[in-house]
Amino acid sequence: MAIQKHHTPMLDQLEEGPWPSFISGIKRLRDQHPDARINEVTNDLLGQLEHSYETRKGYWKGGTVSVYGYGGGIIPRFSEVGKAFPKSKEFHTIRVQPPAGNHYSTAMLRQLADSWEKHGSGLVTFHGQTGNIMFIGADTPSTQRFFDEINDYGWDLGGAGPCVRTAMSCIGSARCEMSCTNELKAHRLLVNNFTDDVHRPALPYKFKFKVSGCANDCQNAIERSDFAVIGTWRDDMKVDQAEVKAYVAQKGRQYIIDNVVTRCPTHALSLNDDNTLAVNNRDCVRCMHCLNVMPKALHPGDDKGVTILIGGKRTLKIGDLMGTVVVPFKKLETEEDYESMVELAETIIDFWAENGLEHERCGEMIERIGLANFLEGIGIEPDPNMLSHPRQSSYIRMDGWDEAAEEWFERQAVAGE
Amino acid sequence: MADMREPIESGCPDPWQYMHPVMRKNFGQWKYHEHPRPGVLRHVAFSGDEIWTVKAGTQRILDVFSLRKLCDIGDQYADGHVHFTIRSSIEFLVTDQAKVEPLIQALEEAGFIVGGTQNSVTMISHTQGWLHCDIPGTDASGVVKAMMDELIDEFRNTNMPNRVHITTSCCQINCGGQGDIAINVQHTKPPKINHDLVANVCERPSVVARCPVAAIRPALVNGKPSLEVDERKCICCGACYPPCPPMQINDAEHTKLAIWVGGNHSNARGKPTFQKLVAAGIPNNPPRWPEATGIVKRILKAYKEGARDWERINEWIERIGWPRFFEEVELPFTKYHIDTWRGARNSFNASTYIRF
Numbered sequence: 001m002a003i004q005k006h007h008t009p010m011l012d013q014l015e016e017g018p019w020p021s022f023i024s025g026i027k028r029l030r031d032q033h034p035d036a037r038i039n040e041v042t043n044d045l046l047g048q049l050e051h052s053y054e055t056r057k058g059y060w061k062g063g064t065v066s067v068y069g070y071g072g073g074i075i076p077r078f079s080e081v082g083k084a085f086p087k088s089k090e091f092h093t094i095r096v097q098p099p100a101g102n103h104y105s106t107a108m109l110r111q112l113a114d115s116w117e118k119h120g121s122g123l124v125t126f127h128g129q130t131g132n133i134m135f136i137g138a139d140t141p142s143t144q145r146f147f148d149e150i151n152d153y154g155w156d157l158g159g160a161g162p163c164v165r166t167a168m169s170c171i172g173s174a175r176c177e178m179s180c181t182n183e184l185k186a187h188r189l190l191v192n193n194f195t196d197d198v199h200r201p202a203l204p205y206k207f208k209f210k211v212s213g214c215a216n217d218c219q220n221a222i223e224r225s226d227f228a229v230i231g232t233w234r235d236d237m238k239v240d241q242a243e244v245k246a247y248v249a250q251k252g253r254q255y256i257i258d259n260v261v262t263r264c265p266t267h268a269l270s271l272n273d274d275n276t277l278a279v280n281n282r283d284c285v286r287c288m289h290c291l292n293v294m295p296k297a298l299h300p301g302d303d304k305g306v307t308i309l310i311g312g313k314r315t316l317k318i319g320d321l322m323g324t325v326v327v328p329f330k331k332l333e334t335e336e337d338y339e340s341m342v343e344l345a346e347t348i349i350d351f352w353a354e355n356g357l358e359h360e361r362c363g364e365m366i367e368r369i370g371l372a373n374f375l376e377g378i379g380i381e382p383d384p385n386m387l388s389h390p391r392q393s394s395y396i397r398m399d400g401w402d403e404a405a406e407e408w409f410e411r412q413a414v415a416g417e
Numbered sequence: 418m419a420d421m422r423e424p425i426e427s428g429c430p431d432p433w434q435y436m437h438p439v440m441r442k443n444f445g446q447w448k449y450h451e452h453p454r455p456g457v458l459r460h461v462a463f464s465g466d467e468i469w470t471v472k473a474g475t476q477r478i479l480d481v482f483s484l485r486k487l488c489d490i491g492d493q494y495a496d497g498h499v500h501f502t503i504r505s506s507i508e509f510l511v512t513d514q515a516k517v518e519p520l521i522q523a524l525e526e527a528g529f530i531v532g533g534t535q536n537s538v539t540m541i542s543h544t545q546g547w548l549h550c551d552i553p554g555t556d557a558s559g560v561v562k563a564m565m566d567e568l569i570d571e572f573r574n575t576n577m578p579n580r581v582h583i584t585t586s587c588c589q590i591n592c593g594g595q596g597d598i599a600i601n602v603q604h605t606k607p608p609k610i611n612h613d614l615v616a617n618v619c620e621r622p623s624v625v626a627r628c629p630v631a632a633i634r635p636a637l638v639n640g641k642p643s644l645e646v647d648e649r650k651c652i653c654c655g656a657c658y659p660p661c662p663p664m665q666i667n668d669a670e671h672t673k674l675a676i677w678v679g680g681n682h683s684n685a686r687g688k689p690t691f692q693k694l695v696a697a698g699i700p701n702n703p704p705r706w707p708e709a710t711g712i713v714k715r716i717l718k719a720y721k722e723g724a725r726d727w728e729r730i731n732e733w734i735e736r737i738g739w740p741r742f743f744e745e746v747e748l749p750f751t752k753y754h755i756d757t758w759r760g761a762r763n764s765f766n767a768s769t770y771i772r773f
Contacts, residue, residue: 010704014559017566020528022558025480032482045548052547052556053703056669061662062551068421077549093549099432102501106488108435109499113481113488122481126501129544129592136478136549148422156427167429171500173445174436175460175468175510182445184432192428199426215684219503222689223595223682259726263686289685293727296449314591316656317629319758320691358623 003039005030006047006085010054029122037087041121041137044085051081065092065140067147070199073157074143090139091121094146095132095158097166097191100184101174102127112150119146130208131168132158161201162359164349165208167191168221172213172231178291179213180231180304181332186341187211190227193342197349204356204365207349214300215288221312221323226362227345228309228323235301236281243297248275260290305331308341310348311363321363324371326378328385344378351377381411437498437510439468455575456531457517469511471495471520473529474540474565474572477505478548478558486527494520504540504582506533530572538571538581538717544592552659553587554602554672555701560585563705564600567714578724578733581717584680589654595680597730598716599692600709602701603675607651608664612638619644619661627656674699674709678716679731690731696748712748719745738772 014023029042052058065076075093082089104126112133116124121137128134138146147157158166167190170176172183190209197203210221213231221228248256253271260277261269268283269290277290277297291298308330309323327344331337348362355377356365366374375382384390433441443462450460458470475483487507491499494516495509502508507529509520521531533539541564544550546557564583571577584593586601593599615621621644625633632650636643644664646657655666666672676699680692695716699709716730723745724733734742743750756764 011559013704014562017562018569019530019562019565020474020476020483021562022476022478023562025476025478025483028482029480049548049556053559056555056672056701056703057667058547058550058553060549060551067424069424075549077551091549097429098501099430099435101432101436103432103435103437103440104499104501105435106491106497106499109484109488113484117481124479124481124484125477126479126505126507129542129594136545147424151425151427154427154430156425156429168503170503173447174432174440175447175470175500177447177449177460179445179447188429188431195426195428198428199424217682217684217689220594220682222684223680223691263727265686285684287684287686289727292685295451314594316590316654317627319760320595322689322691357626359627 003030003036003043005043006050008046008050011046011050026123033117033122035117038117038122040087041091042088042123044088045091045121045137048079048081048085048088051084060091065143067144067157070157072160072163072199072201073147075160076140088121088137091137092140092143094120094135094138094143095128095130095160095166096135096150096155097158098127098131098133100167100169100187101171103171103174111153112155115146115149119149130158130165131210132166156195157199159198159201159206162203162205163199163201163207164191164194164197164203165206166198167209167211168219168225169211170213170218172211176213177295177299178216178288180233180300181211181213181229181306183211183213183231185338186229186306186332189338189342190229190345193345194349203349203353205359205361207352207362209345215286216292222309223312223320223322224314225312225323226310227348228312229341230307230309231300231304232286232307232329233301233304234329235303237279237284237286237291237301238299239277239279240297240299241276244277244294245275247294247297260293263289265289305329306341308344311361311366313361313363317359318364318367321361321367323363324366325383325386326375326380328383347378381407435498437468437496437512439466439512440498440510442466443468452535452575455537455573456521456534458534467512467514469514469517470500471509471511471517471524471531472502472506472533473509473524473531474506474533475529476558476562477540477543487529490520490523490527494523502533502540504533504542506540530569532573534575536575536577536579537573538568538577538583540572541565542582542584542593542596544585544587546587550587551662552590552655552667554604554655554667555587555674555706556703557585557587557593559704560600560706560709563707564710564713567710568717571717577717577721579727579729581720581730582680582682583713589656595682595690595692597678597680597692598713599677599680600713601675601677603673603697604653604655604666604668604671605673605698606668606671607646607648607653608655608657608666609668610644610646611663611665612641612643614663615643615661616641618663621661624657624661624664627660629654629656633657672701673697674701674706676709676712676716679729679734681729681731683729686727686732694754695743695746697753712746715746715748741772 210225312323584596677692
């Protein structure tokens with residue numbers, strides 16, 4: 001039976017131009033898909049979207065939908081204009097956790113596509129901003145059927161609501177010479193320790209883990225996650241002086257001076273007269289710039305580990321926050337190393353669950369109670385690496401100074417043993 | 418409920434099973450990479466193995482036909498393994514250099530765009546918009562499609578001083594994230610409240626608590642419990658709208674777009690930075706949003722001409738100064754550019770550093 005296609009003059013204009021058009025894709029589902037259900041759903045979806053374009057308003061409302069045994073993972077969408085567009089009036093998104101690092105085989109993508117067109121609209125995004133595969137558009141009974149089918153072959157829902165969210169990690173060790181840690185292992189150990197907190201929202205607000213293998217932070221972890229794990233190293237960076245000379249020969253001394261040496265944020269570099277590179281590793285902050293410019297010549301050192309920053313988030317409610325260094329350096333080699341990182345995450349989430357206000361991110365809580373109180377709460381000693389600079393304000397009561405100073409020297413003595 | 422299936426709480430899947438065998442073999446053992454041409458990377462391992470990556474932009478909202486087309490290309494011209502980047506570009510991985518050119522051709526013939534590597538304007542990071550979000554002030558995929566049509570040459574080539582990350586967001590929550598250039602919704606009028614619905618739909622104390630400037634208070638309106646907004650205090654952020662849909666913030670006329678620049682997630686050369694406001698009052702103008710794209714192109718042109726190699730947009734502006742930035746991109750500087758939020762004082766110039 002031929003469907004009555006909605007007239008979409010505004011959306012049609014998004015089929016023009018060279019970039020791939022999502023409107024053309026939705027129309028293919030409407031016009032060419034063998035399943036009449038998908039033809040009808042996508043037709044009404046286009047109808048509602050055109051209506052949004054005409055009126056400059058959105059018409060989806062949330063609600064409560066989940067799968068049996070879980071409290072989250074589905075983004076429910078009910079149409080406010082469902083009478084006009086009945087076939088897409090329930091159009092929920094199923095958030096599915098991707099494999100760490102977003103690797104897929106085409107065989108697995110085909111299997112997911114087969115399941116999805118059986119139950120859903122046929123529209124999917126790799127990936128949403130939190131990092132989930134977004135299967136966009138299923139009615140309420142179909143969300144359960146689709147989940148049951150893909151859950152049987154290894155896929156699980158991500159988080160939605162006040163819970164531990166789907167994590168993200170960069171491609172890292174799988175393909176990048178800058179990688180300083182096993183990103184996928186850190187990613188999976190962290191988030192899979194909290195599956196209960198992913199599936200059953202019961203925290204003050206969302207909590208995100210992101211792992212980047214180096215300070216280039218391709219996963220935007222410092223700004224976009226509550227618990228950012230960033231690969232780094234603490235011995236000397238590796239310098240292949242023959243390759244440095246090759247760069248100088250190719251680009252010229254001035255280029256290397258202007259683009260490598262003077263761009264170093266801590267002035268830790270110098271180009272010697274013989275066209276080798278001098279590095280002051282004590283001053284280097286592992287920012288990655290010189291390694292980015294000369295990837296053949298410069299590499300991270302061997303004593304690798306991670307820096308952990310806590311509390312990054314965007315605007316709501318108190319304003320943007322970058323994560324703050326809470327662990328300046330941590331080895332991630334032995335199983336015990338990984339376990340202690342997961343334990344730290346547990347401690348932080350427990351403390352925040354106990355002390356955070358409703359709808360307050362971990363970083364906002366730290367802002368409210370103060371970093372020193374947060375550190376005390378999670379049992380981590382203060383370290384100058386946690387600050388850009390010490391306090392400026394004299395408005396502080398310091399009658400515990402002597403004890404605190406004594407503790408510092410004791411810790412230094414233990415660390416020096 | 419007795420016959421309901423219990424979920425298997427398997428969480429995040431192990432990627433090892435999907436990873437290209439050469440990536441598995443050389444995991445953690447990569448030596449260096451090169452950039453032979455835009456859209457292509459060549460990584461070389463200590464073992465001598467190499468892997469070629471071909472990167473392509475898509476429409477992001479994929480229909481199953483497009484997804485299967487990408488799989489067909491992956492099977493026929495690559496080795497059946499793909500990787501998605503954080504900005505939703507797809508990467509095909511091959512070990513045989515001879516496969517690279519045919520793979521590029523197959524992608525382009527199928528309508529996908531090869532590029533987005535190194536110093537390009539890579540794929541715009543964006544949100545759901547009118548297609549699926551419950552609170553959007555604008556669309557996302559449509560804005561991005563219209564903008565990428567105009568920026569496609571900058572995606573295909575690597576002529577920028579450094580990489581450019583653009584983001585769009587359909588409300589001030591800014592799910593698109595920080596960007597070198599961010600195009601975000603900015604509401605300009607307080608919410609319009611449907612007092613008949615508030616009592617039934619909204620948990621009033623949590624809506625009151627959600628307001629960043631304490632402008633909302635409980636009130637009795639027409640004998641019904643509702644909420645009222647002190648419109649002199651209201652900053653039109655829309656934070657009350659998600660927990661309380663009767664506080665409609667979106668408006669066909671007064672919901673505008675604003676453009677922010679200088680967000681940078683990397684630690685390279687400087688600490689990560691947040692984006693700063695440069696333009697506002699831009700019409701939310703579907704289906705192709707030409708006014709916003711026009712400003713983005715002006716910023717990109719000035720950056721491309723003025724920045725030095727490796728300078729991201731924030732670093733370029735830091736060097737030339739904000740007065741010259743506003744001059745070069747022909748944007749007005751207003752009192753609204755002066756921050757009023759906590760920490761605002763840190764953004765004031767407490768020195769004699771003035772460029773002439």
